[in-house]
Amino acid sequence: MSNAFKREMNLSGKVLIYAVEPHSTAIAHVLRMLKRDLTAVLGIEPEFAADPRQAQIRIGLAGENDSCPAHPEAFEFRFVSDEVSVLHIVGRDELGVVYGVLAFSRKFLGIQPFWYWMDQEIKSRSEVMIPCVDYASSPRKVRYRGWFVNDEVCLIGWKPEYPPTREVWEPVFEALLRSGGNMVIPGTDLPRHGIHYELASEMGLWVTHHHAEPLGAEMFARAYPGREMSYLREPERYEQLWRQAIEEQRHRKVVWVLSFRGQGDKPFWEDDPSFDTPFKRGELIGQVMQKQYDMIREYVEDPVCCVALYGEIAELYQEGWISLPENTIRVWADNGYGKMVSRRRDDINLRIPSLPGIKDSGRHGLYIHVTFHDLQASNHLTMFAGSADFLKSELEAAFAVGASDYLILNSGNIRPHAYPLDIVSTLWNEGTIDTKEHLQSFVRSYYVSEHEALARLYHSYAEATLPYGPHPDDLAGEQYYHHPARQIIGHWLQGKEAESDRRLDWAVGAGSFEQQVKAFEQRLAPAIDKWKNWLEQCDGTLAKLGAEDRQRAEDHLRFHGELHLSGSEGFYQLCRSYAAHRLGQYPQAFVLASESLRHYRRGLDALRAAEHGKWADFYRADWLTNIASTVQNVDTLRKVLRMHGDSPDFFLWYKQYLMPETEKHIYLENTHREPLTDDDLAARLKERLFTDAGCPIDVDRK
Incomplete structure (x- = not known):
């Protein structure tokens, strides 16, 4: 030299x-x-x-x-x-x-x-x-590490082409590679002619599969419509689908998923009830997995295989009913909220630890979520509700017991989840993380100024989230304000108020329907105050930022807070509307439902405001949280409420509450025929019937 x-x-x-x-x-x-x-x-x-x-x-x-x-x-x-x-x-x-x-x-x-x-x-x-x-470079902590691009409706709906094209997938795979990832499940049940698997391989990634699609094979029910979905009766057809999938992928880098579940991601015995004992179920699953493994080895030398210990397969494995092929990576799943325990099913929440024990030798990995969709309290559009320290604790504990051969992370639609995705990528690369240093680095990497204030907002976001249950991971994502709210409206308008809504037991217990709605109201009230305070701090920081930083903070901080605040306020006013309805105070119930609608509409406004520039239509396909559906449900509710006393001419409440006393007895009906719109009537009734504090003048809220 x-x-x-x-x-x-x-x-x-x-x-x-x-x-x-x-x-x-x-x-x-x-x-x-x-x-x-x-x-x-x-x-x-x-x-x-x-x-x-x-x-x-x-x-x-x-x-x-x-x-x-x-x-x-x-x-x-x-x-x-x-x-x-x-x-x-x-x-x-x-x-x-x-x-x-x-x-x-x-x-x-x-x-x-x-x-x-x-x-x-x-x-x-x-x-x-x-x-x-x-x-x-040093070796990464996790050998096979990557994203499950799941519940990806925003990516699906962003552009007019379906399935998504290279234009959509390339930035996803590039971000994964830049994060040190080497493996991907590119979407959920997308058409087989799509570019997603081919492009992932083309860019150097290992591809792997959804646990409901073993070996990446076509669904049996889709390939053979009308045929009985039983492996015992149709083994040749099942095996032909598996063989075809192996032949298609044999020249790619594949982490093969061995599995046997029913069609549509459910236990197979729901379609084949003759398997009525754990022994029968576990024996067949084990036999099928061994068959799949042997078939792969016909084509691939030393294949990398894994099995997702998810749902019923986890239970059968932990009870000793399933034997796995040699050297298979056992993938342990969190509960959807980042905690390594079994998933809640309706109101059953056993929280069985989901990590390898002392006797579990061999190779182990993880399936975790920073975004989730479960029709209950999950976050889909908003950031992970837990803290960076919580993610650190769960993953470092899992690594400590040997679950570091594989990590698949549910990444959703990428854009709303960049910060928690970056946290997990640091962990899968390094094996540990200093959350304070990481946050400072993250903020300085993407923002030009006000780094300390922005870091405080990212840190305090988790502190503002609504705790809906007794466990540290029982923190509400934005779906909490929408799915239960729509269930309440449906139960209410179907005339089922005399009976409890069992679908809500997981959140508020099994009291009367009135008690269930009241319990939601009581949980929501403090959440509103916390999110208002967080957004006030956010707005104070945004006011000091330059134009580009301000837009970035709008999209990646304020957007999330606004979905939480608008959702919690909308749900809270819906619960108050039901209380007024129970007392027969229909004008007040109508006003409160209109207030609920006004808040929920702000959530839609937030989606539209985030769709600027290249992000046009990004949230068009919000079909899972589905804020637009909530807006429609609440609008339907208030129209029904207006029928209680203002029908059929929709002028009676105006006459009773708003018309000057001097006019009530002398006006000519044929000169007062145009009813007020729902929005106008609600605004004017609110001014007449509610105090400055927002309480109905004649409704006892206790």
Whole structure:
């Protein structure tokens, strides 16, 4: 090495890159990313040199005598100098090269993993100075790590094409790779002709499967409509679907999911009730998994296989009824809220620990959620309700008992969940996290100013969430304000008020319907105050930000708080409306239902406000939380309430409460025929019937 070796390398103007050929599709993709990143920062598109001696950056696979670490996916930065300094980015394998290039972009160009999803403001520079310090990567904590892009309705509905095209999927897979992920379940039950699996493989990712779609095979009921869904009676047809899936994927990097559930993600014995004992059920599942494993080995040498210990399969396995093929990774699932215990089913919440025990040898992994959809209290549009310290505690504890071979993270629609996704990626890379340092780094990576204030908002977000139950993870996402509310409206308008609504027992117990609604009201009141306070702090910080930072904070902080506040206020006023209705005070019930509607409409306004620029229509397909459906339900409710006393002319409440006394007995009916709209009538009745504090003048709320 020359004595002229420089301590810093200067990149400016047109950078020349040499990439050793032949290179794979994954390396071609990452070179395209590097070209885009350099152009964004330096303002001039780089060129790929034909002669390595001309290049400032040389990229390629490690040679036999190379110093690159030997572990899978390793990379190194090595600086060599003669006349000028040259950076060699060397990867042990395909993904090693990919991670090396993306680490260069992050470390020296400032391109963050969620630059696309957070609308990062890329800082342009005339030159980039790079310290000439060699670097070698360390092994990641988790061997197979990635996202389950599940409940992905926003991604599905964002663009007019279905299934989603490359335009939608490429930013998803790029963010995953930049986060150190190497594995993906790209969507849920999407049409088989879609690009999602092909593109994921093309970009270098391992693909794996939903636990309801073993081996990634087509659903039996879809392939053979009308046939009896019984493996005992139709083994050849089931096995043909599995064989076809194996043949289609044999040349990809696949983590094969062994499983046997019923069609539509349910226990198979719901379609085949002859399996009426745990022994029969566990025996068949074990036999099927062994058959699947043996079939894979016909095509793939040393396949990587896993089984999701989810739902009934987890129970049967833990009770000793299922035996698994050799060396299969056992994947333990959280409850949907980040806690490593069994999932709540309706109002049954046993919270059985879901981690390997002392006697559980072999390989283990995790299936966890930072977003969830369960028709109860989950977060789908809003950020994970728990704290960064909670995620740290759960994952570090799981790693400590050996569950670190595999981690699949339910990532939802990516954009609303960037911060918790970044937390988990730090954990799957490093095995631990300093949550305070991470938060400071995250905020500084994506915002230009007011870092301390923004960090406080991200930190206090979890503190503002509504605790709906006795456990630390019983924290409400935005679905809490919508699914139970619509259930209450349906139960109410169907005339079932005399009986309890069992669907609400999980949240408020099994009292009378009136008691159930009152219990929700009592839980919601303090949540409103907390979210108002949080949003006041948020607005104070936003007022100090520049235009781009302000928009970013609107989308990734205020948006979430507004969905919580508008939802909690809407649900609270709905409960008060029912209380007035029970007392026969229909005008007051109508006003309170209209107040509920006004708040829920703010949630829709928040969705629309977040759909600016490239995000146009991003929340168009909000079909799971479905704020629009809640708005329609509440609007229907208040129209029904108006019929109690204002029908059929819809002028009676105006005459009773709003018309001047001097006019009531002398007006001519044929000059007063246009009824007020629901909104106008509600606004005027509110002014007449309610105090400044918002309480009905004649309704006892105790």
